[in-house]
Amino acid sequence: RGWDYPRHLAGRLYSVVAHGDAEGAEGVRRSLSDWLTAMHLVSAGRLAELDRYIGYYEPYALNHEELDSDEAIKTEVRNAARTLLEAVLAKKAGKMIEAGKDLREAREK
Structure with a gap:
């Protein structure tokens, strides 16, 4: 039952x-994560999903300067990428478990 909708990216990691500089960074991250999850992609892990404010309510031109000087955000982005890489390598080695992946959804589209 449900739609004949192939999920070509199902099981891929993200x-x-x-x-953001004022509002909405968390909402954007959640919306993107929810969308990818709805397409049956899998989050690489807690550190792979990040939302931050940079130059909170500062003029737009200054946000780029603040981003360039913010070493913590650079480290967090690197850690998100490293988390994704670690998950991909674990999956390729057969060491990553996606709990519930073989269960059938009660309300398929």
């Missing part, structure tokens, strides 16, 4: 980094 990482999401969203940033």
Whole structure:
């Protein structure tokens, strides 16, 4: 039952980094993560999903300067990428478990 809708990317891993300067960074990250999850992609892990504010309510031109000087955000983005890489390598080696992946959804599209 449900739609004849092939999910070509099902089971693929993802990482999401969203940033904002005033409002909405968390909402954007959640929306992207929810969308990818609805397509049956799998989050690489807690550190693979990140939302941050950079230059909170500062003029737009200054946000780029603040981003360039923010070493913590650079480390967090690197860690998101490293988390994704670690998950991909674990999956390729057969060491990553996606709990519930073989269960049938009660309300398929």
